[in-house]
Amino acid sequence: MTHHSGHMILSASIAGFGFHPAATGDARHLVQVDYYRRLVQAAERARLDFVLLDDARALPEGRCHGRLDALAVLSRLAPETRSIGLAVSKPTTYSEPFHVSREVATLDFVSGGRAAWHPGTTASAAEARNFGHDQPLPAAVRHAIAEEFVAVSRKLWDSWEDDAVIVDRRRGLYIDPHKLHHIDHVGRHFRIRGPQITYRPPQGHVVVIQIAGDHDGEPHTAIAADVLILHDTTLEAARDAYARHQAQAASVHHTLRVLQAVMPVIGATDAAAQARADALDARAADGDRVRGLRLVGTPAHIADELVRWFRSGAADGFHLLPAELPADMDEYAGLLVPELQRRGAFRTEYAGRTLREHLQLPRPASQFAGAPSEAHTAYHG
Amino acid sequence: MTRHIHIGVFFQGVGHTIAWRHPDHAPHDAFETYVRFAQTAERGLLDFIFFGEGLVVREHQGKFFGPIVNGRPDTIALLPALAAVTERIGLAATISSTYNQPYELARQLASIDHVSAGRAAWNVVTSFSNSAARDSGGDQVAYNFSKEKHLEHATRYDRAREFVALIRQLWDSWEEDALDGGRVNAAKIHAVDHAAAWFAVHGPLDVPRPPQGHPVIIQAGQSDDGRDLAARIADVIFSPFRDLEESRAHYADIQARLLRYGRPSDAVRVLPGLAVVTAPTEREAHDKAEAYRRLMLTDVVRRYLLGEQSGADFADVDLDGLLPDIDPSQPGVNGPLLTRWQELSRERGLSVRQIADTILSRPPVVGTPAQIADHFEHWVDTGASDGFLLTPTVFPNDLDDFVDLVVPELQARGRFRSAYDGTTLRDHLRVARPAGRWARSSASVAAGT
Numbered sequence: 001m002t003h004h005s006g007h008m009i010l011s012a013s014i015a016g017f018g019f020h021p022a023a024t025g026d027a028r029h030l031v032q033v034d035y036y037r038r039l040v041q042a043a044e045r046a047r048l049d050f051v052l053l054d055d056a057r058a059l060p061e062g063r064c065h066g067r068l069d070a071l072a073v074l075s076r077l078a079p080e081t082r083s084i085g086l087a088v089s090k091p092t093t094y095s096e097p098f099h100v101s102r103e104v105a106t107l108d109f110v111s112g113g114r115a116a117w118h119p120g121t122t123a124s125a126a127e128a129r130n131f132g133h134d135q136p137l138p139a140a141v142r143h144a145i146a147e148e149f150v151a152v153s154r155k156l157w158d159s160w161e162d163d164a165v166i167v168d169r170r171r172g173l174y175i176d177p178h179k180l181h182h183i184d185h186v187g188r189h190f191r192i193r194g195p196q197i198t199y200r201p202p203q204g205h206v207v208v209i210q211i212a213g214d215h216d217g218e219p220h221t222a223i224a225a226d227v228l229i230l231h232d233t234t235l236e237a238a239r240d241a242y243a244r245h246q247a248q249a250a251s252v253h254h255t256l257r258v259l260q261a262v263m264p265v266i267g268a269t270d271a272a273a274q275a276r277a278d279a280l281d282a283r284a285a286d287g288d289r290v291r292g293l294r295l296v297g298t299p300a301h302i303a304d305e306l307v308r309w310f311r312s313g314a315a316d317g318f319h320l321l322p323a324e325l326p327a328d329m330d331e332y333a334g335l336l337v338p339e340l341q342r343r344g345a346f347r348t349e350y351a352g353r354t355l356r357e358h359l360q361l362p363r364p365a366s367q368f369a370g371a372p373s374e375a376h377t378a379y380h381g
Numbered sequence: 382m383t384r385h386i387h388i389g390v391f392f393q394g395v396g397h398t399i400a401w402r403h404p405d406h407a408p409h410d411a412f413e414t415y416v417r418f419a420q421t422a423e424r425g426l427l428d429f430i431f432f433g434e435g436l437v438v439r440e441h442q443g444k445f446f447g448p449i450v451n452g453r454p455d456t457i458a459l460l461p462a463l464a465a466v467t468e469r470i471g472l473a474a475t476i477s478s479t480y481n482q483p484y485e486l487a488r489q490l491a492s493i494d495h496v497s498a499g500r501a502a503w504n505v506v507t508s509f510s511n512s513a514a515r516d517s518g519g520d521q522v523a524y525n526f527s528k529e530k531h532l533e534h535a536t537r538y539d540r541a542r543e544f545v546a547l548i549r550q551l552w553d554s555w556e557e558d559a560l561d562g563g564r565v566n567a568a569k570i571h572a573v574d575h576a577a578a579w580f581a582v583h584g585p586l587d588v589p590r591p592p593q594g595h596p597v598i599i600q601a602g603q604s605d606d607g608r609d610l611a612a613r614i615a616d617v618i619f620s621p622f623r624d625l626e627e628s629r630a631h632y633a634d635i636q637a638r639l640l641r642y643g644r645p646s647d648a649v650r651v652l653p654g655l656a657v658v659t660a661p662t663e664r665e666a667h668d669k670a671e672a673y674r675r676l677m678l679t680d681v682v683r684r685y686l687l688g689e690q691s692g693a694d695f696a697d698v699d700l701d702g703l704l705p706d707i708d709p710s711q712p713g714v715n716g717p718l719l720t721r722w723q724e725l726s727r728e729r730g731l732s733v734r735q736i737a738d739t740i741l742s743r744p745p746v747v748g749t750p751a752q753i754a755d756h757f758e759h760w761v762d763t764g765a766s767d768g769f770l771l772t773p774t775v776f777p778n779d780l781d782d783f784v785d786l787v788v789p790e791l792q793a794r795g796r797f798r799s800a801y802d803g804t805t806l807r808d809h810l811r812v813a814r815p816a817g818r819w820a821r822s823s824a825s826v827a828a829g830t
């Protein structure tokens with residue numbers, strides 16, 4: 001099923017000073033919550049579906065800078081925002097599903113149903129060495145772990161049914177014990193009994209985001225992501241990929257949103273935009289290339305191009321990779337999004353409350369709903 | 382000089398049998414409840430709020446069980462959101478050193494300290510013991526982490542010691558001025574290169590040194606290993622003692638241990654847990670306490686708590702009879718405890734119900750605000766504690782009452798702050814901000830150039 005509102009989905013990544021290799025800034029800002037507040041609030045002004053905050057667990061090599069744990073930043077900003085989806089990157093390599101699934105469930109709890117999770121894998125040698133490994137795990141192992149990690153996380157989110165907490169003072173029951181479930185997961189990489197120790201997330205399942213290229217090539221649809229971000233550079237390739245992924249999802253009755261990643265470089269005129277792009281490229285070190293689709297021009301020009309891709313079936317929307325932060329997020333809110341709104345291609349107000357509502361994704365029922373449960377009923381009043 | 386009184390407050394949650402049944406008790410599964418808890422504690426100028434952790438759903442006799450509170454938000458993910466709705470109150474999380482990785486936890490705690498401008502604390506626990514108390518975890522904790530067995534007590538503390546030493550090294554891996562001028566000075570960021578029995582971590586951390594240097598460290602273990610770890614590393618110690626003499630002995634023991642590790646005698650704040658029930662008059666306070674007692678001592682709660690503590694099944698036991706013969710050597714039960722109860726029952730002719738009521742009620746301190754303040758002053762002035770960790774029974778009522786009635790009384794006596802005089806939790810607790818281990822070497826490098 002495709003996204004049927006007539007509006008495209010728009011999201012953006014937040015990573016360091018931006019995705020252009022030449023982007024720079026004051027390194028103190030990256031470890032201050034003010035920097036991220038400014039970006040997330042600008043994205044909310046732009047009515048974006050969600051922002052995705054990048055993370056890793058080692059000092060970045062090369063362009064060395066410090067950072068803050070992405071989950072801490074997004075949880076900190078949840079009470080200061082109302083509608084925007086908050087997507088956290090939390091790797092599955094060297095992590096415990098019991099912890100990670102609970103942390104993102106709690107981000108959903110504190111944000112009233114606005115959490116998403118990018119369950120990445122890490123090939124970094126520096127990260128491996130911070131978790132007791134001399135070498136990164138082989139790619140095939142990382143992918144297999146990620147796949148099982150997401151599947152078991154969905155089980156843990158389902159291990160409490162939605163209405164498990166009943167607070168029935170008359171009968172003396174705080175929970176309905178029939179609505180908790182051991183998941184008894186036994187897989188190649190994890191054995192987890194469950195249930196989780198927190199409630200089912202407000203969205204049922206936190207929105208799961210998969211980024212193609214994470215897995216060294218073809219995206220693993222086995223993860224059954226809710227949102228898939230691709231990096232095609234031509235309309236034809238994007239259309240093919242879109243049709244293929246949607247057909248695959250449809251064959252298993254799974255609702256999937258496919259986004260194309262794009263780096264807009266905005267200027268007051270096309271020439272000014274090109275000059276800005278050239279200046280950035282000239283500052284980048286040799287060999288540092290921008291990956292994926294780049295659109296250079298006026299806001300009107302870029303909006304035309306995005307609408308053309310969207311309406312010709314290349315994507316359900318776009319994941320914006322800001323060239324330079326914080327400047328580009330302000331340009332999205334002030335320049336690019338108004339052009340898209342004028343074209344009737346993007347919302348002018350949030351209609352829903354949760355991220356699933358923004359994305360028009362169904363709220364999944366618990367896979368254990370109605371299943372028998374080991375409940376102690378001797379004490380029920 | 383009179384000693385400062387320090388007060389933290391514990392969010393009563395999982396395992397609680399009384400509070401939720403009170404008609405006023407706020408829902409545990411609503412974020413607004415946590416916001417109100419944090420803001421009420423901050424209104425009362427308390428030092429910190431505190432959340433517990435248990436990594437397994439509380440079951441009973443191996444089955445899910447309705448009458449007690451289960452479920453809570455993850456504290457790591459909750460505290461930053463509470464930092465957004467408060468300005469000064471300290472934010473303390475209980476996190477297991479047995480089921481986490483030091484690098485991950487180091488950056489999580491450092492980040493909470495950054496986004497709260499220096500208000501984070503970590504209660505180091507090794508997770509519940511593998512004892513007869515099967516309801517509280519035992520090996521079931523391990524089953525949530527792809528393991529067969531929970532680690533033995535001594536092994537857990539061995540891991541905890543290495544964990545804490547390493548995490549402190551990670552917090553120190555950035556010199557204070559590594560970001561001066563807005564550029565990263567790579568020469569001021571140091572690998573930790575740790576490789577020992579439990580962990581191999583290269584480092585450095587990717588998060589700058591926390592505003593407090595190190596988040597405040599709390600320890601609550603009562604075993605010899607637990608007290609020893611506390612004396613080495615803790616800024617705050619929680620204790621379970623309700624008895625003045627026991628608390629004094631514990632306080633003295635901690636002082637002696639601090640000395641052994643070369644730490645000053647005022648390096649830690651010792652805070653026993655305490656339930657306070659107060660009201661403007663003595664009569665009202667006692668009526669309220671009696672109402673709580675009646676709410677708690679139902680037959681369901683009696684059976685549950687007897688079973689939880691002993692590991693035996695009390696579901697069908699006659700509460701009015703003597704304690705039945707339960708084989709104290711059967712697997713999964715706490716034999717010594719059952720034997721003690723059996724002796725009580727036989728020697729004093731106590732019914733199961735009477736046994737339950739004598740062992741189960743841990744009475745709160747009940748009284749007028751002045752009487753409660755007297756209690757606080759007496760304990761602090763006679764070397765039994767540095768204050769208390771409040772365990773309010775019904776929320777918000779009991780915390781509101783404490784903040785509105787007892788705090789002004791303590792302030793009027795000059796024993797409690799009338800405004801926060803600092804910004805960080807270390808400021809509130811008056812515990813020193815640790816110097817980085819590079820502070821001196823940098824200075825000497827500078828002097829040598």
Ligand SMILES: Cc1cc2nc3c(=O)[nH]c(=O)nc-3n(C[C@H](O)[C@H](O)[C@H](O)COP(=O)(O)O)c2cc1C
Nearest residue numbers: 433434475506508509601602603604607619620621
């Ligand atoms: C006030 C207080 C709060 C505690 N909270 C927790 C908790 O939330 N989670 C936990 O696993 N243990 C908790 N404990 C238990 C201790 O931290 C410790 O793990 C336990 O006493 C076993 O350690 P020991 O064998 O050294 O005594 C708490 C103890 C006290 C006194």
